[in-house]
Amino acid sequence: xxxxxxxxxxxxxxxxxxxxxSAGVTVELILDESIFLPGEDIPLGVRISNLSGRPLTFGSTxxxxxxxxxxxxxxxxxxxxxxxxxxxxxxxxxxxxxxxxNVQPYFDFQESGVHQIYAEVRLPDMKDRVLSEPATLTVQRxxxxxxxxxxxxxxxxxxxxxxxxxxxxxxxxxxxxxxNLYVRVTDEAELRIYRVVLLDRLLSFSNxxxxxxxxxxxxxxxxxxxxxxxxxxxxxxxxxxxxQKYEIVPSSRPRLMKQPDGSILVGGGRRLxxxxxxxxxxxxxxxxxxxxxxxxxxxxxxxxxxxxxxxQKRRAEKS
Numbered sequence: 371x372x373x374x375x376x377x378x379x380x381x382x383x384x385x386x387x388x389x390x391x392s393a394g395v396t397v398e399l400i401l402d403e404s405i406f407l408p409g410e411d412i413p414l415g416v417r418i419s420n421l422s423g424r425p426l427t428f429g430s431t432x433x434x435x436x437x438x439x440x441x442x443x444x445x446x447x448x449x450x451x452x453x454x455x456x457x458x459x460x461x462x463x464x465x466x467x468x469x470x471x472n473v474q475p476y477f478d479f480q481e482s483g484v485h486q487i488y489a490e491v492r493l494p495d496m497k498d499r500v501l502s503e504p505a506t507l508t509v510q511r512x513x514x515x516x517x518x519x520x521x522x523x524x525x526x527x528x529x530x531x532x533x534x535x536x537x538x539x540x541x542x543x544x545x546x547x548x549x550n551l552y553v554r555v556t557d558e559a560e561l562r563i564y565r566v567v568l569l570d571r572l573l574s575f576s577n578x579x580x581x582x583x584x585x586x587x588x589x590x591x592x593x594x595x596x597x598x599x600x601x602x603x604x605x606x607x608x609x610x611x612x613x614q615k616y617e618i619v620p621s622s623r624p625r626l627m628k629q630p631d632g633s634i635l636v637g638g639g640r641r642l643x644x645x646x647x648x649x650x651x652x653x654x655x656x657x658x659x660x661x662x663x664x665x666x667x668x669x670x671x672x673x674x675x676x677x678x679x680x681x682q683k684r685r686a687e688k689s
Contacts, residue, residue, distance in 0.1 A: 393422050393493060393498050395418065395422055395498075396418070396500070397417070397418055397491050398417040400414070400415030400416075401413075401415075401505050401507060403507075405545060406479070406507060406509055406510070407509070407511075407512050407543060408511075408563060408566070409474070409556075409563030410566040410568070414489075414505065416435065416468065416471070416489050416502075417466060417468040418466065419465075420462065420463055422463060425461065426493065427458060427459070427460045427494050428458070428459060428460075428494060429456060429458040430458045432454075432455060432456050433492060435453075435491055436490045437453050437471075437473055437477075437487060437488065437489055439485055439486065439488070440485065441483060441484070441486075448477070450475065450476050451475065482510055483509060484506060484507075485509060486504035487505045487507065489501075510543060511543075512541035513541060514540070515540040515578065517537060517540070519536070519537050520536060520582060520586045520606070521533040521536075521586060522606045536556065536564070537557070539556070540552070540578055540580065541553075549572050550568055551570060551590075552567060552568055553588060554566045554567075564607060565607065567604055567610055569604075570646075572592055572594065573593045573594060576592050578590055579591045580626075581626050583633055584633065587603050589602070589603050589626055590603075591616075591624060598618075599617070599624045599639065600616075601613070601615075601616060601624070601636050612648055613646060614647055615644040615646070616636060616642055619639060622638045622639055623638050624636050624637070625637055625638050
């Protein structure tokens with residue numbers, strides 16, 4: 371590691387990029403969050419401002435943008451792969467643009483602590499390169515609440531394949547004063563993290579209920595408020611398949627119910643549509659009632675009676 375650091379410092383000494391700005395181009399890194407669990411997605415935005423006086427085209431090669439990471443003590447974080455940055459776009463002069471990448475799968479952010487990420491942009495048709503100021507993030511540990519090993523269903527049409535064994539784990543961690551619940555998907559030995567998914571906030575006294583269905587999907591039901599529950603379904607790849615809200619109604623509390631066919635449903639309580647639903651909640655279509663023969667109601671003043679109609683009324687009364 372020390373030899374690698376020395377070589378990296380030597381490379382920078384002879385190929386030093388400009389710091390944050392060069393030839394009127396500025397590079398800035400953006401992190402909406404600063405605290406992550408090991409294996410949790412790290413969305414990183416790269417904002418480029420172009421004041422060079424001419425349009426610049428980026429993304430035509432895989433080397434126009436590079437990322438580097440190091441610990442707070444200066445140790446280089448091992449790179450697990452190259453962030454895929456292909457995708458051509460043009461930035462006009464006096465304009466700025468931001469593109470986002472999830473950098474978590476490409477660096478070994480397993481150790482807890484403070485880390486820094488840099489981005490280096492190679493300017494098109496120029497020898498200049500721009501190195502951003504670092505973006506700082508913290509990797510924190512989580513408390514494991516429950517875990518289970520499971521077999522991944524084989525692909526459709528596959529036969530006689532050795533089943534792949536993975537592990538689900540429910541974890542809790544404090545984030546912005548809230549206790550949150552996460553699902554982590556790893557290999558059986560927990561050496562490789564496939565995904566870490568945030569489910570929702572978790573009440574301190576809540577005891578999450580969990581079950582696996584016939585497709586090895588993890589169903590989790592847990593209390594998030596005094597009378598509200600969150601129900602989530604996570605796939606073996608760590609994708610959020612469903613997230614719904616439920617509330618307690620008199621004498622009925624939400625609970626997981628396994629069906630004879632191996633599927634799992636929520637019984638009891640009442641569905642509570644929410645903006646955080648996955649997939650998004652779609653209200654039922656409005657019921658269209660048939661028209662009724664009700665006379666139209668109007669507040670217009672009655673038309674004055676004509677003189678001829680008055681005479682006809684008087685004649686009818688005399689007769």
